[in-house]
Amino acid sequence: MNLTSHADMPSLTLVSSVESPLRQPAESSVEPIAFLQAISASLELERVLNTLSRFLYDLVAHSGWEYHHTASGFARAGGKPDRHRLEYALTLNEQAMGTLTLMRGRRFSEHDQQRIESLLGLAASALSNALQLYQTNQQLERDPLTGLGNRRALAAQGTQWLADSFRYQQPVSMLVMDLDRFKSVNDRFGHPFGDHLLCAIADTLRTLTRTADLCVRLGGDEFVVLLPRTDLAEATECAERIRRRVSQLALSAPTGDVVQPSISIGVASCRAGMAIRQEQMTEVNREAASAPSHTDLSDAQGNARQMRQIVATLLPHPPTAEALTAVAQTGIIPHYGIDLDLLYQRADAALYAAKNAGTNQVMQAR
Secondary structure, three states: OEEEOOOOEOOEOEOOOOOOOOOOOOOOOOOHHHHHHHHOOOOOHHHHHHHHHHHHHHHHOOOEEEEEEOOOOEEEEEEOOOOEEEEEEEEEOOEEEEEEEEEEOOOOOHHHHHHHHHHHHHHHHHHHHHHHHHHHHHHHOEOOOOOOEOHHHHHHHHHHHHHHHHHHOOOEEEEEEEEOOHHHHHHHHOHHHHHHHHHHHHHHHHHHOOOOOEEEEEEOOEEEEEEEOOOHHHHHHHHHHHHHHHHOOOEEOOOOOEEOOOEEEEEEEEOOOOOOOHHHHHHHHHHHHHOOOOOOHHHHHHHHHHHHHHHHHHOOOOOOHHHHHHHHOOOOOOOOOOOHHHHHHHHHHHHHHHHHOOOOOEEEOO
């Protein structure tokens, strides 16, 4: 692996001090075999970076680190920033593998750099494999036309965010939207112009949402925005901003016509601590008592949901932090009458209500 480190370059900088170096602590060492075993134990990029940081700390006691891979947009950091920075542009077989920055309160000596570079050389293969897997998964979760996420990304991220909503008592909201009269645009101006319009909508979503939000094209002219830590009122405000911005677009068609699109949006939210109603509890308890044993997949999925519902009935509402922690350790996420499919169905129903209300509308799920 090639390691590039230069002084006085914006992208790759070693910041030095004119002060005398502080006394160095006793030197520690890393066993290469133990390091290779640890860093090769996972193909998850974040875990590989955390393992690398842990062993680098044993060598040079850095206070913080940052990693950026521009091509994939992947960025992670740990610890805290400090006055001295050492940055490496990582490459393997002429393939860029991102930039790693180490920080600490005292200068990195030449000996420190030699030890860091030796460890990075050992980490090269593991880091390259993890990065390739991350990029492959990223491609599988990306809509090729717009660059937004796709249905797979929504399922993966949405399920995690709903679980986090339960654990940390935070709301999650979803916007479901599609363009008004998009078929007539395709029929009149052709599919290439229709694709251009879809990309313009994608750019609008990226501009008006946060980095932490997930923007997805489900297919055709249907888009979804998943908003973590966002309640119904905040999600509705976001939907209104999107609706207004789309209505302000003016795209020139091949015929010379100016197309001004509009969009309809449905909004639904999963509230923190959402509880199932008492009549649902009674129904769940009755079904649980009479449920027969099954072995096929669909019945197993039904039984899994039933168990989550039963767990939900046993917890206080809203659940206490202690109860949440205890249940989370079992791996069972209680079902409070809401999951990703149901959240989508509620937002989608609100979308159709917006369409029926005359298009170019935002409607909340009730």
